[in-house]
Amino acid sequence: MSTDSDIEPNRGPEPTLEQPETEPPTPADDDGESTPNDHPESTADPDGEDSTEETTPAEGVPDEPPASFRATIQAAYLKTALSSLRALVDEARIRVTEDGLTVRAVDSANVAMDDLELEAAAFESFEASPGTLGLNLDRLADPVRLASKDDLVQLFLDPESGKLIVVVDGLRYSMACIDSKTIRAEPTLPEFDLSAAVTVDRDALQRGVKAADLVADHVRLRMEAGVDALVIEAEGDTDAVTLELDGDDIEVLAAGEASTLFNLDYCKKLVRTIPAGTPVTLDLGEDFPLILSYELADGDGAITRMLAPRIET
Amino acid sequence: MSTDSDIEPNRGPEPTLEQPETEPPTPADDDGESTPNDHPESTADPDGEDSTEETTPAEGVPDEPPASFRATIQAAYLKTALSSLRALVDEARIRVTEDGLTVRAVDSANVAMDDLELEAAAFESFEASPGTLGLNLDRLADPVRLASKDDLVQLFLDPESGKLIVVVDGLRYSMACIDSKTIRAEPTLPEFDLSAAVTVDRDALQRGVKAADLVADHVRLRMEAGVDALVIEAEGDTDAVTLELDGDDIEVLAAGEASTLFNLDYCKKLVRTIPAGTPVTLDLGEDFPLILSYELADGDGAITRMLAPRIET
């Protein structure tokens, strides 16, 4: 694990998703403290810079709300972005610039992370000055859920009340923002040099995860050097499942050696919140975090999701 | 509130739906006792007559079961009538005459009332002598639920056993009637002179009620004098929603000043039990009961529903 990462593997056989000892004293003071390197065999390439969450993830965007923010987006795009983030966190710092939105969030157990971007081009219209919106994502999802797939959702910050106004087909929802500094700071992004990469349809992943769920509470993803196949497998006390994806089902980008065990509950959350039919690129290593990447907003946005491995003891 | 009404506003901020002190000593003795006028600003026009439930709602129909009752009706018509009534009461006095059926029922907290009529023309066939059926509506709904939308439902009173026989596509359901005098008597109908009236599709109401439910436990309906718009709004502790219906969505019948707060649970019950796509006429005042009216049985029946306001203290 890279020394500047907040993502930590959870240890088996009983995964500990609650790791209070690794929590920063207060969320706002989270400074990407280093953790012991759990992977002697690691090929990761940590950048070693003393980066902090103040500058790295937000790229200099102030923590204060933007002076102006007004945007219109297809409901389907917003729904996908929200359900991905809500798989991990309830509240998030939405970083706003003239170029669009970015959000980076890690779940409370430091096991999974989302790094999401919606470019200005993803919106029907987008006008904003730099700043940060602190939002309760569950509340934002409420009015968005009332939108039909083809509806447009208008978002704008009311400078007087400081509230975010969400307009959906004549319905106007006014929601209080949260002081972004009270929301847990963004983690720094670890960097890895992973040896295997493959693109696969989300529905195939969903099938493997569902099958694994029949027999175990963890799942292994595996590739062999030089072999064009992704293997999803799970082993319970008496029964086992294996789903081998090959041929037209996958596109192997790097046929390296890879095998890592993951907590199944996290896999289910991550895969469930990827829209059906989405091509997903997986980067895999040997007992390294899994990186899932896919496009948002028909290519005008992207999300990178990271899941820490479950280390067998 | 009119002096001859059993409907009373429930008072906020915590609405009291249970008002045992206003219950008549025994349901059968309910005589429409007068209640203090809660609306100094009221423009209501109580008729002041000493009407009682014995004559007013039932129009002289005897409380005894009819000597004969035999009717056939489309399942969809009966389902709609039953689900409306069942939103408020479990048991009801069904008043039968040669001209059809009438039912008037008030919920146990005296907050909402249904006044329903199905004319003889609403039935495929209808033969009855005057009398009253005391029925458990939940039990009657059971066999009706087994009918397909296009099925006909036959109803007849077996004079020997005194049971109501319900026949649906070869299935014969025999249900015991209840002595109608043991069922709470019908309330007298208050009369109001409400200043605003508008016709709107039930689905638009449903949308407003669902949105209100995201933020609060009450909802305000509002119209402005001379403005062709109906506003549905709700305000929670931090968030608020507003749905403004105008243009083609509504037909304003009287563009008077109106603004009243209602308990959201009651609104949900009432709106949910109106069939999707039904045009509903709303009569509104300033802190006055809401009156919802719509057709039943393609115009051969009608229902008037009344909901007491929730008074803010």
Added chain:
Amino acid sequence: MSTDSDIEPNRGPEPTLEQPETEPPTPADDDGESTPNDHPESTADPDGEDSTEETTPAEGVPDEPPASFRATIQAAYLKTALSSLRALVDEARIRVTEDGLTVRAVDSANVAMDDLELEAAAFESFEASPGTLGLNLDRLADPVRLASKDDLVQLFLDPESGKLIVVVDGLRYSMACIDSKTIRAEPTLPEFDLSAAVTVDRDALQRGVKAADLVADHVRLRMEAGVDALVIEAEGDTDAVTLELDGDDIEVLAAGEASTLFNLDYCKKLVRTIPAGTPVTLDLGEDFPLILSYELADGDGAITRMLAPRIET
């Protein structure tokens, strides 16, 4: 009741589905012990032979796993067979021969029994030597549930590990078998001379059972000598339902006198697990078990289900 039957009527008014005193000391020693004849009026024709479950139900198939077993079947066929059996038992002895599979299972209260056969012709391919698979049916249903209706399911016994391998569209599920001798032995099949028989669509039965469920916890099936009708009726404390099936809805095979009361929960389980639209033949007597028969696998298999009557005291 025939003297060599393990099926016993459960006695009303409170049916006792748990009858531990009639359980054999250990399941594997179940030898079809005789039970007192509960039907003085019985017209049953017990064969009186001292048959045991070792030879009768399994027809000489050894209790050991087959030396080889490899079969492919349409998912829909397997799903139907499994859901029928799972209505009564969790585990079963699957008897395998060159000619196909047979399973006979009785529920733990000795009230209902399934006798099922899938011929080799029911499979896309079938190669097996004689033997018995002890299987947890719930576990087997898990991977089968992941198959689409048109998928093929491959089953084969891995001779090395002794595990049953289930392959569905690239997914390989490996499940442990159970020592078949630890699974309750098959009951012997009672034989009856029932006076009435009728074929009826499963959906009509479902309708009658659902209607009965509105008023009671038991249901009576009734036919009259010389009358082409099947009557399904139930009587509760105050309400009653009757569904008379006649005309094109039924095909009477034997218009004898028959009337028997059954536990409704069992009826619901049995009818629910018959595929919609299946023609089912019912054999009925006077306070005798009900026999339900229908085809599996488009005629290349069959199931006979038996339900003990509920005797009114």
